Structure formats: structure tokens, C-alpha cells
Amino acid sequence: MDVSGPGPLTNPTLELIAQRSSTRTYEPAPVTREERDAILHAALRAPTAGNMVLYSIIEVSDQAVKDRLASLCDDQPFIATAPWVLLFVADWQKWTDLFAASGVADIEADAPRTHVGPGDLMLACADAVIAAQTAVIAAESLGIGSCYIGDIIENGEQVAELLGLPPHAFPAAMLCLGRPRKPRAPIGRYGRDLVHHDRYRRMTEAEMTEVARELGELHAPSGLPKGVTSYPQAVYRRKFASAFMAEMNRSAAWWMERWSRGGP
Ligand SMILES: Cc1cc2nc3c(=O)[nH]c(=O)nc-3n(C[C@H](O)[C@H](O)[C@H](O)COP(=O)(O)O)c2cc1C
Numbered sequence: 553m554d555v556s557g558p559g560p561l562t563n564p565t566l567e568l569i570a571q572r573s574s575t576r577t578y579e580p581a582p583v584t585r586e587e588r589d590a591i592l593h594a595a596l597r598a599p600t601a602g603n604m605v606l607y608s609i610i611e612v613s614d615q616a617v618k619d620r621l622a623s624l625c626d627d628q629p630f631i632a633t634a635p636w637v638l639l640f641v642a643d644w645q646k647w648t649d650l651f652a653a654s655g656v657a658d659i660e661a662d663a664p665r666t667h668v669g670p671g672d673l674m675l676a677c678a679d680a681v682i683a684a685q686t687a688v689i690a691a692e693s694l695g696i697g698s699c700y701i702g703d704i705i706e707n708g709e710q711v712a713e714l715l716g717l718p719p720h721a722f723p724a725a726m727l728c729l730g731r732p733r734k735p736r737a738p739i740g741r742y743g744r745d746l747v748h749h750d751r752y753r754r755m756t757e758a759e760m761t762e763v764a765r766e767l768g769e770l771h772a773p774s775g776l777p778k779g780v781t782s783y784p785q786a787v788y789r790r791k792f793a794s795a796f797m798a799e800m801n802r803s804a805a806w807w808m809e810r811w812s813r814g815g816p
Pocket residue numbers: 572573574575576628699700701702703738739
């Protein structure tokens with residue numbers, strides 16, 4: 553699929569989606585309470601598994617917390633400059649707490665269930681991320697840009713402590729939001745063979761050679777970084793084999809272990 557030009561149809565919603573790009577520099581002006589409420593209202597309208605709203609949203613306004621997040625999330629100082637920071641927490645804690653407070657023990661014998669499992673986590677993550685992306689689009693419609701922070705998964709022990717997250721609350725997505733300080737333009741996307749038909753199809757050797765070349769043309773038009781001979785090599789070095797991904801994987805294992813254990 554080619555997404556470099558305009559799509560086959562257009563309307564204000566499709567145009568908004570096509571024009572969005574991540575915003576990392578912000579006007580200092582705050583996002584007003586009315587705008588915040590409109591964005592949060594839209595997020596809550598997102599689809600949610602079983603209509604259970606398996607997430608909570610933490611609004612971070614304390615500058616000291618933003619500063620700490622900037623450092624814990626792979627040292628990204630722009631996080632501390634964002635007028636509004638939202639954390640979308642995959643949240644089964646509220647339900648397990650509600651179960652405990654609502655006499656679930658009385659019916660447990662009929663439907664025994666001892667722990668909150670990985671499936672529960674995955675479903676809650678889907679809920680949280682769908683709400684986050686709905687917030688992104690709602691914000692964009694109000695002229696407010698945003699940027700996800702995937703590094704929120706890192707340094708789990710310290711993030712959990714900083715935000716007071718109990719065992720069944722996992723930070724599935726973090727968003728920095730604010731009015732863009734400079735004009736933005738959508739950046740290129742590689743969409744070749746995006747859609748598979750009826751079943752998954754892996755690339756052939758010949759296709760991979762072509763894809764590697766096209767990726768380089770799109771994402772590194774003025775040349776590859778020193779020491780690599782293809783764009784996938786650059787991605788391997790800069791992302792996949794990076795120190796931050798090593799930390800993300802270490803920390804993700806910690807989050808999952810804590811979730812399964814259900815303890816601190
Ligand atoms: C799950 C996820 C994690 C991301 N994490 C970061 C991040 O930690 N820091 C950052 O500057 N951008 C982050 N981004 C933004 C991406 O870099 C950005 O979406 C991508 O480069 C495409 O650019 P665009 O959003 O402007 O189209 C993240 C995006 C996603 C979806």
C-alpha cells in the first residue's frame with residue numbers, strides 16, 4: 553500500500569489522520585481544562601473489551617514527576633517540557649479490588665480463578681492503547697499534538713514506585729501532549745506488502761533485497777550511517793540491539809513476572 557500521497561477518498565477525519573505526525577516540541581501554553589476533558593471524554597468512548605474499561609489514565613501534572621519520567625524513559629528531555637502527560641495504565645487492579653469488595657469469595661467455588669493471567673494483561677493493554685490512540689486523534693482535532701513514549705516500559709521497578717502502580721496495573725502507553733511549536737509534516741511510511749490475504753505470507757529472498765533497498769531510499773535518502781551497508785542493518789544496530797531495547801526487555805519481563813505473581 554502506498555501512503556506517500558493522498559488516499560483514495562478524503563473527508564475531514566481521513567485528512568486529520570493523514571496529516572498527523574508526532575509532536576516533540578510544544579508551545580508552553582497549557583492544554584485547557586475544557587480541552588483536556590474533551591480529549592478524555594473521547595478516549596473513554598473508545599471500544600473496550602466487554603465494556604469493562606480495563607484501563608485507568610494517570611494525568612501527570614507535577615513537574616518533578618515529569619522530570620523523573622524524562623530520565624527513566626531513556627533520557628528524553630522533551631517529556632519534561634510537555635504541557636500535558638497522560639499515562640494509559642492497563643488495569644485489572646480495579647477489577648480484582650472490586651471482586652474482593654463485592655463478595656466474589658461467596659461464588660468462587662462455582663468458578664474458581666486464582667490469578668490474573670497474561671491473557672488478562674494483553675486484553676487490558678489492547679484496551680489502554682486503543683483509548684490512547686483515540687485521545688491522540690481527538691487531541692489532533694483540537695490542534696494539540698502528541699507523542700507516544702514506548703520507553704515507559706523501562707526501569708519498571710522505579711516507574712512502579714514513582715507512580716504507585718499496584719501489581720495489576722501496567723503502563724501500556726504514555727503520551728506527551730501540547731500545541732506544536734513548529735509546523736509539522738507527515739513523515740514517510742513503508743507500506744509495501746502491508747496487507748496479506750487470508751494467511752500470513754513471509755517475504756522471499758528476492759523480495760527482501762528489494763524491500764531493504766526501498767527502505768533505505770525512503771528513510772535514509774542522504775545515505776546510510778557509517779559502518780552499515782543496508783537499512784535493516786542500521787535498524788538492527790540503532791533499535792533492536794540497542795541498550796534501551798535490552799533494558800526494555802529486562803524491565804518488561806519484570807512487569808510480567810510481577811503481574812503473574814500479583815505481589816510487589
Ligand atoms: C509504541 C510507540 C512508542 C514510541 N516511543 C517513542 C519514544 O519513546 N520517543 C519518541 O520520541 N517517539 C516515540 N514514538 C513515536 C514514533 O517515533 C513515531 O510515531 C514514528 O517515528 C512515526 O512518526 P509519526 O508519528 O510522526 O508518523 C513512539 C510511537 C509508538 C507508536
